[in-house]
Amino acid sequence: MPTRRTFLSAALAAGTGAVAALPATASATPHLHRRVPRQSIGIQLYTLRDVMGDDPEPVLSALADIGYRRVELAGTYGRTAAEFARVLRRTGLRATSAHVGIDGDLDQVIADARTLGHTYVVVPWADHATLAGWRAFATRLEAAGEALRRAGLSLGYHNHAHEFAAVEGARPFDVITSGTSRRNVHLELDLYWAVAGGVDPVALYREHFPRVRQFHVKDRAPDGSFADPGEGTIDFARIFRSTGVAEYIVENDQPADALATARIGYDYLTRLRF
Template identity: 65%
Template structure:
Protein backbone atom coordinates (compact mmCIF):
# COMPACT_ATOMS: atom_id res chain seq x y z
CA UNK A 1 0.00 0.00 0.00
CA UNK A 2 2.79 2.37 -0.85
CA UNK A 3 0.79 4.41 -3.37
CA UNK A 4 -2.81 4.70 -4.42
CA UNK A 5 -2.11 3.08 -7.79
CA UNK A 6 -0.30 0.15 -6.20
CA UNK A 7 -3.08 -0.19 -3.67
CA UNK A 8 -5.81 -0.30 -6.32
CA UNK A 9 -4.00 -2.48 -8.84
CA UNK A 10 -4.92 -5.71 -7.09
CA UNK A 11 -8.55 -4.72 -6.86
CA UNK A 12 -8.92 -3.96 -10.56
CA UNK A 13 -8.75 -7.56 -11.78
CA UNK A 14 -11.26 -8.78 -9.23
CA UNK A 15 -13.62 -5.91 -9.95
CA UNK A 16 -13.59 -6.77 -13.65
CA UNK A 17 -14.56 -10.36 -12.88
CA UNK A 18 -17.48 -9.30 -10.70
CA UNK A 19 -18.44 -6.27 -12.76
CA UNK A 20 -20.95 -8.05 -14.97
CA UNK A 21 -23.03 -9.22 -12.04
CA UNK A 22 -22.86 -5.82 -10.39
CA UNK A 23 -23.82 -3.96 -13.55
CA UNK A 24 -26.99 -5.89 -14.43
CA UNK A 25 -29.35 -4.04 -12.02
CA UNK A 26 -28.20 -0.72 -13.46
CA UNK A 27 -29.17 -1.54 -17.04
CA UNK A 28 -32.89 -0.84 -16.60
CA UNK A 29 -33.66 2.81 -17.23
CA UNK A 30 -36.92 4.60 -17.90
CA UNK A 31 -38.63 7.88 -17.15
CA UNK A 32 -39.77 7.97 -13.55
CA UNK A 33 -37.26 5.47 -12.21
CA UNK A 34 -35.61 6.41 -8.93
CA UNK A 35 -31.96 6.04 -8.06
CA UNK A 36 -29.67 6.30 -5.05
CA UNK A 37 -28.05 9.71 -5.08
CA UNK A 38 -24.27 9.61 -5.04
CA UNK A 39 -24.15 11.88 -2.02
CA UNK A 40 -26.24 9.32 -0.12
CA UNK A 41 -23.75 6.47 -0.68
CA UNK A 42 -21.39 5.65 2.18
CA UNK A 43 -19.32 2.68 3.37
CA UNK A 44 -18.76 1.21 6.80
CA UNK A 45 -15.00 1.17 7.41
CA UNK A 46 -15.40 -2.08 9.37
CA UNK A 47 -15.61 -3.70 5.93
CA UNK A 48 -12.01 -2.61 5.30
CA UNK A 49 -10.58 -3.34 8.74
CA UNK A 50 -8.37 -6.13 7.41
CA UNK A 51 -6.41 -3.77 5.14
CA UNK A 52 -6.54 -0.58 7.19
CA UNK A 53 -4.23 -1.88 9.90
CA UNK A 54 -2.61 1.07 11.67
CA UNK A 55 -2.52 3.25 8.55
CA UNK A 56 -5.97 4.29 7.29
CA UNK A 57 -4.77 6.91 4.80
CA UNK A 58 -4.14 4.65 1.75
CA UNK A 59 -7.57 3.09 2.25
CA UNK A 60 -9.27 6.49 2.50
CA UNK A 61 -7.46 7.60 -0.65
CA UNK A 62 -8.58 4.47 -2.46
CA UNK A 63 -12.20 4.97 -1.39
CA UNK A 64 -12.13 8.54 -2.63
CA UNK A 65 -10.70 7.35 -5.93
CA UNK A 66 -13.60 4.89 -6.30
CA UNK A 67 -16.01 7.78 -5.86
CA UNK A 68 -17.06 7.72 -2.22
CA UNK A 69 -17.64 11.02 -0.48
CA UNK A 70 -18.92 9.60 2.80
CA UNK A 71 -17.77 6.94 5.25
CA UNK A 72 -19.07 5.51 8.49
CA UNK A 73 -16.42 5.20 11.18
CA UNK A 74 -15.72 2.17 13.37
CA UNK A 75 -12.95 3.41 15.66
CA UNK A 76 -10.03 5.74 15.08
CA UNK A 77 -7.29 3.23 14.18
CA UNK A 78 -4.83 4.63 16.70
CA UNK A 79 -5.36 8.23 15.62
CA UNK A 80 -6.88 11.13 17.49
CA UNK A 81 -10.15 12.55 16.24
CA UNK A 82 -8.26 15.64 15.04
CA UNK A 83 -5.73 13.56 13.10
CA UNK A 84 -8.45 11.47 11.51
CA UNK A 85 -10.47 14.57 10.59
CA UNK A 86 -7.46 16.04 8.79
CA UNK A 87 -6.93 12.78 6.94
CA UNK A 88 -10.54 12.67 5.81
CA UNK A 89 -10.42 16.27 4.62
CA UNK A 90 -7.30 15.58 2.55
CA UNK A 91 -9.30 13.05 0.56
CA UNK A 92 -12.55 15.04 0.43
CA UNK A 93 -14.37 12.50 2.59
CA UNK A 94 -16.96 13.18 5.28
CA UNK A 95 -17.49 10.84 8.22
CA UNK A 96 -21.17 11.57 8.64
CA UNK A 97 -21.78 8.56 10.89
CA UNK A 98 -19.96 6.44 13.45
CA UNK A 99 -20.42 3.21 15.38
CA UNK A 100 -19.70 3.55 19.08
CA UNK A 101 -21.08 2.62 22.49
CA UNK A 102 -22.98 5.22 24.48
CA UNK A 103 -22.55 3.84 28.00
CA UNK A 104 -19.18 5.53 28.50
CA UNK A 105 -18.09 9.16 28.51
CA UNK A 106 -20.69 10.97 26.42
CA UNK A 107 -18.74 14.20 26.61
CA UNK A 108 -15.86 12.51 24.80
CA UNK A 109 -18.22 10.95 22.26
CA UNK A 110 -19.71 14.37 21.55
CA UNK A 111 -16.30 16.04 21.34
CA UNK A 112 -14.99 13.46 18.86
CA UNK A 113 -18.21 13.55 16.84
CA UNK A 114 -18.02 17.33 16.48
CA UNK A 115 -14.36 17.18 15.48
CA UNK A 116 -15.05 14.53 12.86
CA UNK A 117 -18.25 16.11 11.58
CA UNK A 118 -20.58 13.24 12.47
CA UNK A 119 -24.32 13.59 12.20
CA UNK A 120 -25.21 10.11 13.42
CA UNK A 121 -23.81 8.28 16.45
CA UNK A 122 -24.97 4.67 16.25
CA UNK A 123 -24.75 1.83 18.77
CA UNK A 124 -23.49 -1.10 16.68
CA UNK A 125 -24.25 -4.10 18.89
CA UNK A 126 -25.61 -5.18 22.25
CA UNK A 127 -27.06 -8.50 23.38
CA UNK A 128 -28.80 -9.35 26.63
CA UNK A 129 -30.40 -12.59 27.86
CA UNK A 130 -33.41 -10.99 29.57
CA UNK A 131 -36.10 -8.48 28.63
CA UNK A 132 -35.38 -6.59 31.84
CA UNK A 133 -31.83 -5.94 30.62
CA UNK A 134 -33.07 -4.94 27.17
CA UNK A 135 -35.51 -2.53 28.81
CA UNK A 136 -32.75 -0.97 30.90
CA UNK A 137 -30.59 -0.62 27.82
CA UNK A 138 -33.39 1.05 25.86
CA UNK A 139 -33.88 3.56 28.66
CA UNK A 140 -30.15 4.34 28.67
CA UNK A 141 -30.21 4.72 24.90
CA UNK A 142 -33.12 7.17 25.08
CA UNK A 143 -31.37 9.22 27.76
CA UNK A 144 -28.13 9.27 25.77
CA UNK A 145 -30.14 10.28 22.72
CA UNK A 146 -31.48 13.30 24.55
CA UNK A 147 -27.97 14.42 25.44
CA UNK A 148 -26.74 13.91 21.88
CA UNK A 149 -29.72 15.73 20.38
CA UNK A 150 -29.03 18.75 22.56
CA UNK A 151 -25.48 18.68 21.21
CA UNK A 152 -26.76 18.67 17.63
CA UNK A 153 -26.24 14.94 17.03
CA UNK A 154 -28.55 11.99 16.39
CA UNK A 155 -28.31 8.72 18.32
CA UNK A 156 -29.14 5.50 16.51
CA UNK A 157 -29.30 1.74 16.90
CA UNK A 158 -27.97 -0.83 14.42
CA UNK A 159 -29.62 -4.25 14.43
CA UNK A 160 -28.48 -7.80 13.97
CA UNK A 161 -30.86 -10.77 13.84
CA UNK A 162 -31.11 -11.54 17.55
CA UNK A 163 -33.14 -8.40 18.34
CA UNK A 164 -36.04 -9.99 16.44
CA UNK A 165 -35.95 -13.29 18.39
CA UNK A 166 -38.56 -13.29 21.20
CA UNK A 167 -37.50 -13.55 24.84
CA UNK A 168 -40.43 -14.48 27.08
CA UNK A 169 -42.76 -13.53 24.25
CA UNK A 170 -41.22 -10.10 23.59
CA UNK A 171 -38.83 -9.10 20.82
CA UNK A 172 -35.95 -6.89 22.00
CA UNK A 173 -36.37 -4.68 18.92
CA UNK A 174 -39.95 -3.94 19.92
CA UNK A 175 -38.76 -3.04 23.42
CA UNK A 176 -36.25 -0.59 21.96
CA UNK A 177 -38.90 0.91 19.68
CA UNK A 178 -41.42 1.38 22.50
CA UNK A 179 -39.05 2.77 25.11
CA UNK A 180 -37.21 5.19 22.85
CA UNK A 181 -38.59 8.05 20.79
CA UNK A 182 -38.17 9.05 17.16
CA UNK A 183 -36.93 12.40 18.38
CA UNK A 184 -33.95 10.91 20.19
CA UNK A 185 -33.20 7.52 18.60
CA UNK A 186 -33.36 6.46 14.96
CA UNK A 187 -32.78 3.04 13.40
CA UNK A 188 -29.93 2.06 11.12
CA UNK A 189 -31.50 -1.02 9.55
CA UNK A 190 -29.05 -3.71 8.51
CA UNK A 191 -30.82 -5.30 5.54
CA UNK A 192 -28.82 -8.54 5.65
CA UNK A 193 -29.63 -9.22 9.29
CA UNK A 194 -33.27 -8.23 8.81
CA UNK A 195 -33.58 -10.81 6.03
CA UNK A 196 -31.82 -13.44 8.17
CA UNK A 197 -34.40 -12.74 10.90
CA UNK A 198 -37.19 -13.11 8.31
CA UNK A 199 -38.21 -9.49 8.75
CA UNK A 200 -39.52 -7.59 5.73
CA UNK A 201 -37.38 -4.41 5.63
CA UNK A 202 -40.07 -2.38 3.86
CA UNK A 203 -42.70 -3.41 6.39
CA UNK A 204 -40.35 -2.54 9.25
CA UNK A 205 -39.67 0.84 7.62
CA UNK A 206 -43.36 1.74 7.45
CA UNK A 207 -44.13 0.38 10.91
CA UNK A 208 -41.52 2.72 12.37
CA UNK A 209 -41.80 5.72 10.05
CA UNK A 210 -39.86 8.07 10.21
CA UNK A 211 -37.26 6.29 12.34
CA UNK A 212 -35.33 4.29 9.71
CA UNK A 213 -32.85 6.86 8.40
CA UNK A 214 -29.89 4.68 7.37
CA UNK A 215 -29.50 1.31 5.68
CA UNK A 216 -26.58 -1.05 5.94
CA UNK A 217 -26.72 -2.41 2.41
CA UNK A 218 -25.26 -5.88 2.77
CA UNK A 219 -26.05 -8.75 0.39
CA UNK A 220 -26.67 -12.39 1.27
CA UNK A 221 -25.12 -15.29 -0.62
CA UNK A 222 -27.18 -18.34 -1.62
CA UNK A 223 -25.54 -20.32 1.19
CA UNK A 224 -26.55 -17.69 3.76
CA UNK A 225 -23.14 -16.03 4.00
CA UNK A 226 -22.11 -12.52 3.03
CA UNK A 227 -21.89 -11.37 -0.57
CA UNK A 228 -20.85 -8.24 -2.45
CA UNK A 229 -23.76 -6.07 -3.57
CA UNK A 230 -25.61 -7.35 -6.62
CA UNK A 231 -24.06 -10.82 -6.40
CA UNK A 232 -26.36 -12.23 -3.72
CA UNK A 233 -30.03 -12.96 -3.16
CA UNK A 234 -31.47 -9.79 -1.55
CA UNK A 235 -33.78 -7.80 -3.82
CA UNK A 236 -32.56 -4.29 -3.00
CA UNK A 237 -34.51 -2.83 -5.90
CA UNK A 238 -37.77 -3.99 -4.33
CA UNK A 239 -36.82 -2.65 -0.89
CA UNK A 240 -35.65 0.72 -2.17
CA UNK A 241 -38.72 1.17 -4.37
CA UNK A 242 -40.95 1.03 -1.28
CA UNK A 243 -38.79 3.09 1.09
CA UNK A 244 -36.30 5.94 1.32
CA UNK A 245 -33.45 6.75 3.70
CA UNK A 246 -30.77 9.39 4.03
CA UNK A 247 -27.74 7.09 3.78
CA UNK A 248 -27.10 3.79 1.98
CA UNK A 249 -24.01 2.31 3.64
CA UNK A 250 -22.10 -0.44 1.84
CA UNK A 251 -20.98 -3.27 4.11
CA UNK A 252 -19.65 -6.82 4.00
CA UNK A 253 -18.62 -8.43 7.29
CA UNK A 254 -16.24 -10.91 5.65
CA UNK A 255 -15.11 -9.59 2.26
CA UNK A 256 -12.86 -11.75 0.10
CA UNK A 257 -11.22 -8.56 -1.17
CA UNK A 258 -12.27 -5.44 0.70
CA UNK A 259 -11.49 -2.97 -2.07
CA UNK A 260 -13.35 -5.06 -4.63
CA UNK A 261 -16.29 -5.08 -2.20
CA UNK A 262 -16.06 -1.30 -1.90
CA UNK A 263 -15.88 -0.71 -5.65
CA UNK A 264 -18.59 -3.21 -6.58
CA UNK A 265 -20.84 -1.83 -3.84
CA UNK A 266 -20.40 1.78 -4.90
CA UNK A 267 -21.00 1.01 -8.57
CA UNK A 268 -24.03 -1.13 -7.77
CA UNK A 269 -25.73 1.62 -5.78
CA UNK A 270 -24.74 4.32 -8.26
CA UNK A 271 -26.16 2.39 -11.22
CA UNK A 272 -29.26 0.90 -9.60
CA UNK A 273 -32.62 2.10 -10.94
CA UNK A 274 -35.90 1.13 -9.31
Protein backbone atom coordinates (compact mmCIF):
# COMPACT_ATOMS: atom_id res chain seq x y z
CA MET A 1 0.00 0.00 0.00
CA PRO A 2 1.37 3.47 -0.82
CA THR A 3 1.90 6.01 1.92
CA ARG A 4 0.07 9.33 1.85
CA ARG A 5 3.38 11.02 1.02
CA THR A 6 4.14 8.81 -1.99
CA PHE A 7 0.57 9.05 -3.24
CA LEU A 8 0.49 12.85 -3.02
CA SER A 9 3.86 13.06 -4.74
CA ALA A 10 2.60 10.91 -7.60
CA ALA A 11 -0.62 12.91 -7.85
CA LEU A 12 1.35 16.16 -7.98
CA ALA A 13 3.55 14.82 -10.76
CA ALA A 14 0.54 13.64 -12.73
CA GLY A 15 -1.14 17.00 -12.27
CA THR A 16 1.64 18.94 -14.01
CA GLY A 17 0.75 17.39 -17.36
CA ALA A 18 4.42 17.26 -18.27
CA VAL A 19 4.57 13.50 -18.53
CA ALA A 20 1.53 13.38 -20.78
CA ALA A 21 3.21 15.75 -23.21
CA LEU A 22 6.26 13.53 -23.69
CA PRO A 23 6.54 10.80 -26.35
CA ALA A 24 5.31 7.39 -25.23
CA THR A 25 8.74 5.78 -24.93
CA ALA A 26 10.30 3.90 -22.07
CA SER A 27 12.95 6.58 -21.58
CA ALA A 28 10.47 9.45 -21.65
CA THR A 29 7.82 7.78 -19.50
CA PRO A 30 9.55 5.75 -16.81
CA HIS A 31 6.20 5.24 -15.05
CA LEU A 32 5.29 2.80 -17.84
CA HIS A 33 7.64 0.32 -16.18
CA ARG A 34 5.13 -0.12 -13.37
CA ARG A 35 3.13 -3.31 -13.28
CA VAL A 36 0.67 -5.13 -11.05
CA PRO A 37 2.62 -7.37 -8.65
CA ARG A 38 1.86 -11.01 -9.42
CA GLN A 39 1.46 -11.74 -5.72
CA SER A 40 -1.32 -9.15 -5.54
CA ILE A 41 -3.46 -10.72 -8.29
CA GLY A 42 -6.47 -12.77 -7.21
CA ILE A 43 -9.80 -13.90 -8.60
CA GLN A 44 -13.30 -13.79 -7.13
CA LEU A 45 -14.59 -17.37 -7.19
CA TYR A 46 -18.10 -16.10 -7.94
CA THR A 47 -16.78 -15.86 -11.51
CA LEU A 48 -16.37 -19.65 -11.53
CA ARG A 49 -19.52 -20.62 -9.64
CA ASP A 50 -21.06 -22.46 -12.61
CA VAL A 51 -18.04 -24.71 -13.16
CA MET A 52 -17.22 -25.58 -9.55
CA GLY A 53 -19.76 -28.40 -9.32
CA ASP A 54 -19.63 -30.77 -6.37
CA ASP A 55 -15.84 -30.91 -6.40
CA PRO A 56 -14.12 -27.51 -6.59
CA GLU A 57 -10.61 -28.92 -6.34
CA PRO A 58 -9.98 -29.42 -10.09
CA VAL A 59 -11.07 -25.84 -10.81
CA LEU A 60 -8.89 -24.47 -8.01
CA SER A 61 -5.96 -26.52 -9.34
CA ALA A 62 -6.54 -25.03 -12.78
CA LEU A 63 -6.41 -21.53 -11.28
CA ALA A 64 -3.11 -22.38 -9.62
CA ASP A 65 -1.79 -23.67 -12.96
CA ILE A 66 -2.70 -20.34 -14.57
CA GLY A 67 -0.58 -18.58 -11.95
CA TYR A 68 -3.01 -17.46 -9.27
CA ARG A 69 -1.87 -17.75 -5.69
CA ARG A 70 -4.80 -16.03 -3.99
CA VAL A 71 -8.57 -16.17 -4.34
CA GLU A 72 -11.56 -14.37 -2.89
CA LEU A 73 -14.35 -16.63 -1.69
CA ALA A 74 -18.09 -16.32 -2.17
CA GLY A 75 -19.07 -19.36 -0.13
CA THR A 76 -17.36 -22.70 0.51
CA TYR A 77 -19.47 -24.94 -1.76
CA GLY A 78 -21.13 -27.04 0.91
CA ARG A 79 -17.95 -27.57 2.87
CA THR A 80 -17.01 -26.38 6.32
CA ALA A 81 -14.32 -23.73 6.62
CA ALA A 82 -11.84 -26.37 7.77
CA GLU A 83 -12.68 -28.69 4.86
CA PHE A 84 -12.35 -25.92 2.30
CA ALA A 85 -9.11 -24.74 3.89
CA ARG A 86 -7.66 -28.20 3.28
CA VAL A 87 -8.70 -28.06 -0.39
CA LEU A 88 -6.99 -24.69 -0.73
CA ARG A 89 -3.79 -26.01 0.83
CA ARG A 90 -3.72 -28.97 -1.54
CA THR A 91 -4.02 -26.66 -4.54
CA GLY A 92 -1.48 -24.12 -3.30
CA LEU A 93 -3.97 -21.27 -3.03
CA ARG A 94 -4.69 -18.78 -0.26
CA ALA A 95 -8.14 -17.34 0.39
CA THR A 96 -6.98 -13.90 1.46
CA SER A 97 -10.49 -12.44 1.19
CA ALA A 98 -14.13 -13.49 1.29
CA HIS A 99 -17.59 -12.03 0.72
CA VAL A 100 -19.75 -12.57 3.79
CA GLY A 101 -22.75 -11.15 5.60
CA ILE A 102 -22.55 -9.40 8.98
CA ASP A 103 -26.13 -9.70 10.21
CA GLY A 104 -25.80 -13.29 11.42
CA ASP A 105 -23.36 -14.89 13.85
CA LEU A 106 -20.36 -12.57 13.73
CA ASP A 107 -18.34 -14.84 16.02
CA GLN A 108 -18.73 -17.61 13.45
CA VAL A 109 -17.69 -15.24 10.65
CA ILE A 110 -14.53 -14.45 12.59
CA ALA A 111 -13.81 -18.10 13.39
CA ASP A 112 -14.25 -19.18 9.77
CA ALA A 113 -12.10 -16.29 8.54
CA ARG A 114 -9.30 -17.34 10.84
CA THR A 115 -9.60 -20.97 9.76
CA LEU A 116 -9.48 -20.01 6.10
CA GLY A 117 -6.63 -17.54 6.57
CA HIS A 118 -8.44 -14.40 5.44
CA THR A 119 -6.96 -10.95 5.73
CA TYR A 120 -10.07 -9.24 4.41
CA VAL A 121 -13.75 -9.93 4.99
CA VAL A 122 -16.05 -7.96 2.68
CA VAL A 123 -19.77 -7.22 2.71
CA PRO A 124 -20.74 -7.71 -0.94
CA TRP A 125 -24.16 -6.06 -1.09
CA ALA A 126 -26.61 -3.79 0.67
CA ASP A 127 -29.67 -2.00 -0.65
CA HIS A 128 -32.08 0.20 1.30
CA ALA A 129 -35.01 2.26 0.10
CA THR A 130 -34.56 5.06 2.62
CA LEU A 131 -31.75 7.22 3.94
CA ALA A 132 -32.55 5.98 7.44
CA GLY A 133 -32.01 2.42 6.24
CA TRP A 134 -28.59 3.26 4.84
CA ARG A 135 -27.59 5.09 8.01
CA ALA A 136 -28.61 2.12 10.13
CA PHE A 137 -26.60 -0.17 7.86
CA ALA A 138 -23.52 2.07 8.21
CA THR A 139 -23.87 1.86 11.98
CA ARG A 140 -23.97 -1.95 11.85
CA LEU A 141 -21.04 -2.00 9.44
CA GLU A 142 -18.92 0.15 11.75
CA ALA A 143 -19.72 -2.02 14.77
CA ALA A 144 -18.88 -5.21 12.86
CA GLY A 145 -15.72 -3.61 11.53
CA GLU A 146 -14.54 -2.82 15.03
CA ALA A 147 -15.17 -6.40 16.14
CA LEU A 148 -13.28 -7.82 13.17
CA ARG A 149 -10.41 -5.39 13.62
CA ARG A 150 -10.03 -6.51 17.22
CA ALA A 151 -9.87 -10.07 15.86
CA GLY A 152 -7.07 -9.14 13.47
CA LEU A 153 -9.22 -8.86 10.33
CA SER A 154 -10.18 -6.00 8.03
CA LEU A 155 -13.85 -5.54 7.14
CA GLY A 156 -14.65 -3.96 3.80
CA TYR A 157 -17.62 -2.93 1.70
CA HIS A 158 -18.00 -3.81 -1.98
CA ASN A 159 -19.96 -1.37 -4.12
CA HIS A 160 -22.37 -1.80 -6.98
CA ALA A 161 -23.77 1.08 -9.04
CA HIS A 162 -26.84 1.90 -6.95
CA GLU A 163 -24.78 3.31 -4.08
CA PHE A 164 -23.96 6.28 -6.32
CA ALA A 165 -27.61 7.17 -7.04
CA ALA A 166 -29.12 9.63 -4.58
CA VAL A 167 -31.64 8.44 -2.01
CA GLU A 168 -33.53 11.33 -0.41
CA GLY A 169 -30.84 13.71 -1.58
CA ALA A 170 -27.77 11.75 -0.47
CA ARG A 171 -25.65 9.06 -2.11
CA PRO A 172 -25.62 5.81 -0.12
CA PHE A 173 -21.88 5.51 -0.81
CA ASP A 174 -21.31 8.80 1.02
CA VAL A 175 -23.55 7.65 3.86
CA ILE A 176 -21.46 4.50 4.22
CA THR A 177 -18.11 6.28 4.13
CA SER A 178 -19.15 9.10 6.47
CA GLY A 179 -20.92 6.71 8.85
CA THR A 180 -17.90 4.42 9.22
CA SER A 181 -14.26 5.03 10.09
CA ARG A 182 -11.32 4.13 7.91
CA ARG A 183 -9.88 2.36 10.94
CA ASN A 184 -12.73 -0.15 10.97
CA VAL A 185 -14.08 -0.30 7.40
CA HIS A 186 -12.07 -0.33 4.21
CA LEU A 187 -13.40 -0.18 0.64
CA GLU A 188 -13.29 -2.84 -2.03
CA LEU A 189 -13.88 -0.78 -5.16
CA ASP A 190 -15.56 -2.64 -8.01
CA LEU A 191 -14.30 -0.73 -11.03
CA TYR A 192 -17.06 -1.90 -13.38
CA TRP A 193 -19.84 -0.85 -11.05
CA ALA A 194 -18.17 2.46 -10.22
CA VAL A 195 -18.01 3.32 -13.92
CA ALA A 196 -21.58 2.09 -14.42
CA GLY A 197 -22.60 4.35 -11.55
CA GLY A 198 -21.16 7.37 -13.32
CA VAL A 199 -18.14 8.01 -11.10
CA ASP A 200 -14.43 8.20 -11.87
CA PRO A 201 -12.59 5.47 -9.93
CA VAL A 202 -9.45 7.61 -9.67
CA ALA A 203 -11.35 10.55 -8.17
CA LEU A 204 -13.14 8.18 -5.80
CA TYR A 205 -9.84 6.61 -4.74
CA ARG A 206 -8.28 9.99 -4.09
CA GLU A 207 -11.30 11.17 -2.13
CA HIS A 208 -11.11 8.17 0.18
CA PHE A 209 -7.37 7.49 0.25
CA PRO A 210 -6.15 5.27 1.88
CA ARG A 211 -9.38 3.35 2.51
CA VAL A 212 -9.51 1.61 -0.89
CA ARG A 213 -7.47 -1.56 -0.38
CA GLN A 214 -8.94 -3.90 -3.01
CA PHE A 215 -10.03 -3.54 -6.62
CA HIS A 216 -12.44 -5.77 -8.49
CA VAL A 217 -10.94 -5.71 -11.97
CA LYS A 218 -14.03 -6.20 -14.09
CA ASP A 219 -14.32 -4.71 -17.56
CA ARG A 220 -17.29 -3.12 -19.33
CA ALA A 221 -18.25 -3.74 -22.97
CA PRO A 222 -19.40 -0.81 -25.15
CA ASP A 223 -23.02 -1.88 -24.68
CA GLY A 224 -22.63 -1.84 -20.89
CA SER A 225 -22.44 -5.61 -20.44
CA PHE A 226 -19.62 -7.45 -18.69
CA ALA A 227 -16.32 -8.07 -20.47
CA ASP A 228 -13.15 -9.90 -19.56
CA PRO A 229 -10.36 -7.65 -18.23
CA GLY A 230 -8.62 -5.79 -21.05
CA GLU A 231 -11.35 -6.55 -23.59
CA GLY A 232 -13.73 -3.73 -22.70
CA THR A 233 -13.73 0.04 -22.42
CA ILE A 234 -12.33 0.69 -18.93
CA ASP A 235 -8.86 2.26 -18.98
CA PHE A 236 -7.25 0.21 -16.24
CA ALA A 237 -3.78 1.60 -16.97
CA ARG A 238 -4.99 5.12 -16.20
CA ILE A 239 -6.65 3.93 -13.01
CA PHE A 240 -3.69 1.90 -11.78
CA ARG A 241 -1.20 4.66 -12.65
CA SER A 242 -2.85 6.97 -10.12
CA THR A 243 -3.72 4.46 -7.42
CA GLY A 244 -2.32 1.57 -5.42
CA VAL A 245 -4.07 -1.28 -3.62
CA ALA A 246 -3.18 -4.53 -1.91
CA GLU A 247 -5.30 -6.77 -4.15
CA TYR A 248 -6.33 -6.72 -7.81
CA ILE A 249 -9.17 -9.24 -8.05
CA VAL A 250 -10.28 -10.50 -11.47
CA GLU A 251 -14.03 -10.86 -11.90
CA ASN A 252 -16.71 -11.28 -14.54
CA ASP A 253 -20.29 -11.66 -13.31
CA GLN A 254 -21.45 -13.44 -16.46
CA PRO A 255 -18.47 -15.09 -18.16
CA ALA A 256 -18.95 -16.97 -21.41
CA ASP A 257 -16.15 -19.32 -20.35
CA ALA A 258 -15.14 -18.94 -16.71
CA LEU A 259 -11.71 -20.57 -16.94
CA ALA A 260 -10.95 -18.58 -20.09
CA THR A 261 -11.89 -15.43 -18.16
CA ALA A 262 -9.53 -16.47 -15.38
CA ARG A 263 -6.65 -16.91 -17.82
CA ILE A 264 -7.41 -13.74 -19.79
CA GLY A 265 -7.64 -11.71 -16.59
CA TYR A 266 -4.41 -13.06 -15.14
CA ASP A 267 -2.49 -12.63 -18.38
CA TYR A 268 -3.82 -9.11 -18.84
CA LEU A 269 -2.81 -7.99 -15.37
CA THR A 270 0.66 -9.55 -15.54
CA ARG A 271 1.37 -7.96 -18.96
CA LEU A 272 -0.11 -4.52 -18.30
CA ARG A 273 2.37 -1.65 -18.01
CA PHE A 274 1.38 1.76 -16.74
